[in-house]
Amino acid sequence: MKDCEFSDNKVLHSWHNNAEEWVKVIDREAIPSRKLITDQAIVETILAHSPTSVLDIGCGEGWLSRRLSAEGIEVWGIDGVADLICEARRRGQERQHFHTLSYEELDPQAFENKFDLMACNFSLIGERSTNVVFKNACSLLNPQGYLLVQTLHPLISCEAENYQDGWRPGSWEGIEGNFQETAPWYFRTVSSWVHLFIEHGLELTTLREPINPTSGKPASLILAGQFRL
Ligand SMILES: C[S@@+](CC[C@H](N)C(=O)[O-])C[C@H]1O[C@@H](n2cnc3c(N)ncnc32)[C@H](O)[C@@H]1O
Numbered sequence: 001m002k003d004c005e006f007s008d009n010k011v012l013h014s015w016h017n018n019a020e021e022w023v024k025v026i027d028r029e030a031i032p033s034r035k036l037i038t039d040q041a042i043v044e045t046i047l048a049h050s051p052t053s054v055l056d057i058g059c060g061e062g063w064l065s066r067r068l069s070a071e072g073i074e075v076w077g078i079d080g081v082a083d084l085i086c087e088a089r090r091r092g093q094e095r096q097h098f099h100t101l102s103y104e105e106l107d108p109q110a111f112e113n114k115f116d117l118m119a120c121n122f123s124l125i126g127e128r129s130t131n132v133v134f135k136n137a138c139s140l141l142n143p144q145g146y147l148l149v150q151t152l153h154p155l156i157s158c159e160a161e162n163y164q165d166g167w168r169p170g171s172w173e174g175i176e177g178n179f180q181e182t183a184p185w186y187f188r189t190v191s192s193w194v195h196l197f198i199e200h201g202l203e204l205t206t207l208r209e210p211i212n213p214t215s216g217k218p219a220s221l222i223l224a225g226q227f228r229l
Pocket of ligand 1: 008011012015016026057058059060061063064078079080081084101102103104120121122123124125126129
């Protein structure tokens, strides 16, 4: 497939159509690497930064927001898919605030407060939409606040393709479910991720590669950058 067949709009369209199945996947803990490694890795990394307020970007059905609010953290979750936000609200408890909002609509004026930390757990999928999140980060964060990203590890997810940024067709392979369509995603190299932090005024403070003990390979890449005045 060529680049022109993919777009940020197609990403959201696909997540919209697969929202119900995605909730079932999370409930069944049907992605082994999440259960085994990456859920714990993101929670540990966030807690290590001791935030009192978190903006969960692309929160899905809200599992991470719930986990963080159980630690006493005030959490705001946004997602572009209304059905997922409905589900997050239905399951939500105190200290949780959910809004249907695409990254393209992300506006610091939309919130009454700023955040100690913005968390993006496997949710920066598009090209332009990811740039918008980075562009707004310093306006959304308190001084010394962090933008934290967990993503597929580029060296593993690159597979047989050339190691360069670009749109890739999505796949639900290995995840059981009645998915309607695949969600395309924009591949970025490690240096491209690092560059996003630098060019948007965030000082890279963390780079983690949690290892999958079964394969001995990295299960993900976790990066954090700090907004330093
Ligand atoms: C792989 S899911 C991850 C959900 C959640 N962070 C988790 O850990 O389970 C990706 C999420 O990003 C959201 N998303 C992707 N692109 C988006 C955009 N441009 N605006 C808003 N939400 C977006 C999708 O709707 C989906 O809920």
